[in-house]
Amino acid sequence: MTSRLVAHLGAQNVAGATATALAGHIRALILDGRLTVGERLPSERSLALELRRSRSTITRVYGILESDGYVTRLHGGSTRVTLPRTPLAPDAPEQESAIDLSIASMDSTPGLYDATVRSLPRLAALRGTSGYSLRGLPELRDAVARRFTQRGVETSADEIIITSGALNALNLVLATIGRRGERVLVEQPTFPHALEALQRHGYRMLPTPVDVDGWDARHLTDVLLADRPHLAYLIPDFHNPTGATLPDLERQRIATTARSAGTLLIVDETTAELDIDRGWAPLPMAAYNPHAITVGSMSKIAWGGMRLGWIRAEPSLITRLLAVRPSFELGTALLEQCIAVELLADMPALTAHVRERLRAGRAAVIDGLDAIEGIRMPQTAGGLSAWVDLGAPVSTQLSLAARERELLLPPGPRFATGGVLERRLRIPITLPPDRTAAAMHRLRLAWDDLHGGTVPRPEELPQTAVI
Template identity: 75%
Template sequence: MTSRLVEQLGAQNVAGATAAELAEHIRALILDGRLTVGERLPSERSLALELRRSRSTMTRAYDQLQADGYVSRVHGGGTRVSLPHSGASSPAHPDESAIDLSIASMGSTPGLYDATVRALPRLAALRGTSGYSLRGMPELREAVAARFTQRGIDTSPDEIMITSGALNAVHLVLTALGRRGEQALVEQPSFPHALEALRFHGYRMLPTPVDENGWDHRHLTDTLLRWRPHVAYLIPDFHNPTGATLTDPERSRIATTARSTGTHLIVDETTAELDIDRGWAPLPMAAFSPHAITVGSMSKIAWGGMRIGWVRADRTLIDRLVLARASFDLGTALLEQCIAVELLGEMPALIEHVRTRLREGRAAAAAGLAESGLTMPTTNGGLSSWIDLGTPVSTRLSLAAREHGLVLPAGPRFSTGGVLERRIRIPITLTPDRMTEAMSRFRRAWDAIHDGATMKAELLPRTAVI
């Protein structure tokens, strides 16, 4: 069985790598959170067998990581992931001067403060209640349901549950539906934390490719028909990280296929409202699949600090979610729900603000990439642009970026196992001045991995390009 370390590395990425290069790849996995502190790594002998390399190479790689503080080794206790006590930042706590491009999110909407003030009387009226709300406030469920209806799918408040963000919603759905050991169809690339949630609930991944040009629909439907996965997690609108959008006919075809295979569709609409200039608006996936489970949130449209999300599903599943929720979560904060009611009444203004911010961020990112000789693909909306680096140097670029005060996850961070080394995600969510500075640091890191070393094609690590 392949170890998790080798799955994350991608054996093809380290084929022929020196001990120092192998240590560098493992350090990248630790810095971006794909390997967690305290996690046990394979023994030198086991790793050598998996990678078909000499044990001495594995020993030197581990020695280098230990010297730098990234692993600890105890005789009889194996090798475990650690972090240096100084000289490097935890992935969760980057240097305060660094620009963090691992978070594709904007600052709060200008209307957040006023909405908070207007929400206080609504909160005050709830002081006589218990304060617990497993389904969510009726007014907020009505507002979310109304938004779905406006977008083309009739929705009742009874088909809505309010959650503490979209990721909380995904965990809740998997808690209610999950079957450990079952298979899950996922896009590759995809939102890393959703992939982690599926792994946490014991799913085995079936990746299907997507890039800025869209999905490989034959591969997707063939995978559904062949493997009949228990769930499929999809981001059909301004896909994170590629920015692609499924058309209505494509949604209909996927929904029909999933229905025939008995696959639960978990549809993430966190990015659905982030349109810049797409020029058309598809129907929600739920319009094509009555049993689709839709999750969404206010985090990208209002503010990430306001943890409001929701699930849209049939009433029977909502009842199951209520029962499952009580075991780990007694409801979403009432103040944030009250604020969300106010904000959802101002969606046209919110969307226009987001559109302006994303357009400005996109322009600054495109200009910065051009200075590095890279091209931004068509990006009509969403959180980010999915950049083709031309060569499989994503991990090297990610590590070099940290040396220049830029936290930039490598392409494999968005995959199920070590691929996508030619790709990097560039968020377009920063303000223009901050984005310009981020791209200046990006350019210095890009130059650093090219200056002074000519990369011969035959020496580049082999990787799948999706």
């Protein structure tokens, strides 16, 4: 069985690498957070067998990592991931001055303040209650259900739970229906923290490819029928990170195949409302599969600081979710729920703001990448980001070079299951244009450093969440 380390490295990516280069690849995985502090690495013998290298080479690799402070080793025992204890070098970039492209989220909608003010009487009326709302405020569940109905799938409030964000919703679903050791179909690339949640619940990944041009629907349905995974996690609208949208015909085919295979669909609609100029609106996946579980969020359409999401599912599953939820959470903040009721009452204004901001952000990324020879910007009709083509497998190297230019930039493999996608890079289109222009300038400098051979060896790189 392939170890997590080799799955992230990709044996083909490090074939023939020197011990120093192989240590550098592993260090990059640690610094990017793909290998976690305290995680046990394969033994020298096991890693040598997996990579088809001599044991002396692997001994040298682990020795380099140990001397640099990235692993600890016990004689005759385990090798575990750690981080250097030395402080940052004096010339290391401060977090305050760095531009963080690991976060693809906009600032708040202009209507957030007014919605907050309008929500206060509703909040005041709740002061006589316990303050807990396990299922969510009835008026907010009604508003979320109406939005599903408007988009083409009849929904009642009984099919809705309000959660503290979409990732919280996913974890609640997995805590309720998860089965350790089972298989899950995931898109490649996909949202990294969803992968981490699935791994934490003991799932084995079955990747299916997605690119800016869309899904390989035949591959996806073949995997469903051949492997019959317990779950499939999909982002069909403005896919994160590619920006692709799954057409209605393919949605119907995949939804029908999943039902035949006995696979439960978990559909992430966090990005579903982030339209710029797609020109068409598909039906939600739940319209084609009544058993589909849908998670959504306000964070991308209103403000990242609003940690509020929802689950749409069959009433029988809602009952099970409500039984599990108190074990780790007693409900979602009432103030945020009251604000969300006001915001959802004026979706046209909210989506118009989103469209305007994303259009400006996309234009700024296009302008910035035009000045960098060799990076291709794909067509991007909406969503959080552009999934750019670097023309060569240099994403991790560019990410490390960008760090030296005070630019935090997760590499393509951060969005994959097995050390692949080194030709790709996710660039958010959600930042204000002036901030994006500054980021693209730093990216150009890092690109020049990389191709000029002046990239220094980094001594530290913080683990970053990718949003």
